[in-house]
Amino acid sequence: MKKVAIEKKVLSENDKLAVKIREQLTGRGVLSLNFVSSPGSGKTSLLEKTLAAIGDQLNIALIAGDVQTENDANRLIEAGGKSVLPIVTGGSCHLDAKMISKVLPGINIDELDLLIIENVGNLVCPASYDLGEDMKIALVSTTEGHDKPLKYPGMFRRSSVMVINKIDLLGTSDFDVEEVKKNARQINANLKFFETSCRTGEGLQNWFHWLIDTVKTKKDRL
Amino acid sequence: MKKVAIEKKVLSENDKLAVKIREQLTGRGVLSLNFVSSPGSGKTSLLEKTLAAIGDQLNIALIAGDVQTENDANRLIEAGGKSVLPIVTGGSCHLDAKMISKVLPGINIDELDLLIIENVGNLVCPASYDLGEDMKIALVSTTEGHDKPLKYPGMFRRSSVMVINKIDLLGTSDFDVEEVKKNARQINANLKFFETSCRTGEGLQNWFHWLIDTVKTKKDRL
Numbered sequence: 001m002k003k004v005a006i007e008k009k010v011l012s013e014n015d016k017l018a019v020k021i022r023e024q025l026t027g028r029g030v031l032s033l034n035f036v037s038s039p040g041s042g043k044t045s046l047l048e049k050t051l052a053a054i055g056d057q058l059n060i061a062l063i064a065g066d067v068q069t070e071n072d073a074n075r076l077i078e079a080g081g082k083s084v085l086p087i088v089t090g091g092s093c094h095l096d097a098k099m100i101s102k103v104l105p106g107i108n109i110d111e112l113d114l115l116i117i118e119n120v121g122n123l124v125c126p127a128s129y130d131l132g133e134d135m136k137i138a139l140v141s142t143t144e145g146h147d148k149p150l151k152y153p154g155m156f157r158r159s160s161v162m163v164i165n166k167i168d169l170l171g172t173s174d175f176d177v178e179e180v181k182k183n184a185r186q187i188n189a190n191l192k193f194f195e196t197s198c199r200t201g202e203g204l205q206n207w208f209h210w211l212i213d214t215v216k217t218k219k220d221r222l
Numbered sequence: 223m224k225k226v227a228i229e230k231k232v233l234s235e236n237d238k239l240a241v242k243i244r245e246q247l248t249g250r251g252v253l254s255l256n257f258v259s260s261p262g263s264g265k266t267s268l269l270e271k272t273l274a275a276i277g278d279q280l281n282i283a284l285i286a287g288d289v290q291t292e293n294d295a296n297r298l299i300e301a302g303g304k305s306v307l308p309i310v311t312g313g314s315c316h317l318d319a320k321m322i323s324k325v326l327p328g329i330n331i332d333e334l335d336l337l338i339i340e341n342v343g344n345l346v347c348p349a350s351y352d353l354g355e356d357m358k359i360a361l362v363s364t365t366e367g368h369d370k371p372l373k374y375p376g377m378f379r380r381s382s383v384m385v386i387n388k389i390d391l392l393g394t395s396d397f398d399v400e401e402v403k404k405n406a407r408q409i410n411a412n413l414k415f416f417e418t419s420c421r422t423g424e425g426l427q428n429w430f431h432w433l434i435d436t437v438k439t440k441k442d443r444l
Contacts, residue, residue, distance in 0.1 A: 039260040039345050039374065040366025067346060069372050091376065093315065093346035121373075123261050124289060124315035124344055143365040143388065144262025150291050151343075152261065154313065166365065169394060173421070199395070 014129055017097035021104065021132025025115060029222040031215045032115040034131050036155060037139035038148075039121030042165040044072045045198040046139065046207075047118060048079035053208050055080045058113040058215055063087060063103055065095040065120050072118060083107055094125040097132055113215050127154040134218070135160035142166045143173060146180035149187050156187045161194065163207065168197040236351055239319035243326065243354025247337060251444040253437045254337040256353050258377060259361035260370075261343030264387040266294045267420040268361065268429075269338060270301035275430050277302045280335040280437055285309060285325060287317040287342050294340060305329055316347040319354055335437050349376040356440070357382035364388045365395060368402035371409050378409045383416065385429070390419040 025032050035043045044064075051060065061083035064073040073086035085103045087095060095117065107115070117133060119126040127136075138159035140148050143166055149156040156162065162184055164177060177195060184191050194210070196203040247254050257265045266286075273282065283305035286295040295308035307325045309317060317339065329337070339355060341348040349358075360381035362370050365388055371378040378384065384406055386399060399417060406413050416432070418425040 038262055038343065039370060040262075040363070044367075066373050068375050069369065071367075071369050071373065091346075093344070120346065121260065122315070122344055122346055124313075124342065125347065141262070141365065143363065143391070145266075145293075147291065147293050148261055151288050151293060153290050169365070169391065172391060172394075 011128065014097045017101055018130035018132040021097060021100055024104070025109060025132065028109050028112065029219040030109055030112045030115055031218040032117065032133045034117045034119055034133035034136045035139065036119045036123070036126045036136055036159065037121060038123050038144060041121070041139040041141040041144065042198055043118050043121070043139055044075050046163065046165060046196065047076055047116060049198050049204055050208065050211065051076065051079045051081050053204065054212060057212065059111055060114045060116060061107045061112055062116045062118065063100065064118045065089060065099070067091060067093070067120055089120060093120060093122050094129050095119050095131055096129045100131050113219070114211070123148070123152040123155050127158050137161045137163060139163045139165050140180060142169050142175045144175070146175050147183060149180065149184040153187045156184050156191065159188065159191065161192045163194045163196055165196050165198065167195050167202060168200045233350065236319045239323055240352035240354040243319060243322055246326070247331065247354065250331050250334065251441040252331055252334045252337055253440040254339065254355045256339045256341055256355035256358045257361065258341045258345070258348045258358055258381065259343060260345050260366060263343070263361040263363040263366065264420055265340050265343070265361055266297050268385065268387060268418065269298055269340060271420050271426055272430065272433065273298065273301045273303050275426065276434060279434065281333055282336045282338060283329045283334055284338045284340065285322065286340045287311060287321070289313060289315070289342055311342060315342060315344050316351050317341050317353055318351045322353050335441070336433070345370070345374040345377050349380050359383045359385060361385045361387050362402060364391050364397045366397070368397050369405060371402065371406040375409045378406055378413065381410065381413065383414045385416045385418055387418050387420065389417045389424060390422045
């Protein structure tokens with residue numbers, strides 16, 4: 001019981017800090033997105049493609065979280081990311097608001113359109129930690145099972161968008177796109193879906209357009 | 223600091239319980255394996271194939287852990303599993319020794335050759351919890367990045383075997399089998415490797431033979 005109480009306290013401190021981060025970003029009209037998924041669903045690949053396609057139109061900063069290594073951050077820099085900050089959690093299975101607020105001063109948010117946070121690959125723990133983002137974007141790849149939303153409901157309940165990635169590999173398993181959507185809607189009726197392949201480029205234009213529109217909507221609210 | 227201290231206490235209680243479970247199983251010559259991986263690497267598929275192939279030769283019990291749903295347990299029963307117990311963690315990102323000791327009385331371990339525990343799909347948290355198993359078996363699929371051992375070192379350091387699954391999909395990404403082995407050996411020089419495809423059956427015979435041999439070795443030590 002004591003552990004639960006302390007965890008609640010940690011979470012509540014996290015939530016207070018997340019509110020501050022959100023106020024800071026929203027005050028400048030910056031859209032912030034928290035990318036979550038299993039390890040290997042293609043978060044970094046989708047972000048590489050996004051940087052290459054719309055990195056010139058939008059001022060984008062990225063925070064890349066990993067348990068160990070700065071591999072993802074390095075990939076994002078190579079893909080054209082001008083402002084990329086790694087967070088190595090050193091064992092922690094998720095990012096938290098404190099980690100974000102520590103690196104945030106390294107980003108010029110006055111000039112920023114979009115802050116993308118790539119969380120640690122994990123479908124459980126990152127669901128519990130608000131990082132001050134506007135939305136969580138959950139990726140599922142077609143090489144995982146289409147029952148993932150039912151098996152990890154917390155993550156999909158707290159996400160606004162679900163990207164079904166690696167659709168070029170449809171047919172190599174019994175993964176069913178309609179089934180994964182049906183399962184996801186059972187958990188969260190408001191989810192918006194994208195279907196993408198970072199290998200063939202299929203579906204990426206829809207994703208880019210939505211991202212640009214959503215950034216614009218946030219700026220217009222200032 | 224208080225949180226860390228309490229987590230250490232929880233872990234130490236877990237370890238004591240794990241020792242008891244290990245003694246109980248080892249006393250009967252039962253081999254116990256804890257399967258860990260990202261969600262969607264193919265743990266359940268590999269276990270389905272294993273049950274179908276050698277379920278008649280060995281007396282196998284399975285414990286299938288998930289955050290929500292008994293989907294995996296149901297798949298294992300359909301695949302011929304005679305003794306399959308689900309654990310729904312209801313939010314917890316890993317199984318622990320207490321959960322195992324609660325369900326263990328439901329298994330006739332006097333008659334048992336092999337206990338397989340399928341952990342929650344998560345490459346971080348399950349690494350910290352000893353369940354009383356003889357070995358952790360870590361799966362990585364070829365649709366994930368070959369840098370996974372470097373990014374999630376805790377899991378691969380504590381595993382004895384690494385199964386590289388979905389090798390039928392090699393070539394659909396830049397995943398490199400030799401590279402994943404090299405990365406894994408950097409973390410754990412003693413890892414034993416298998417390369418499998420549950421779809422084409424490639425490599426499964428090696429896995430089955432090793433499993434039967436390892437069960438036999440454990441029994442012979444009684």
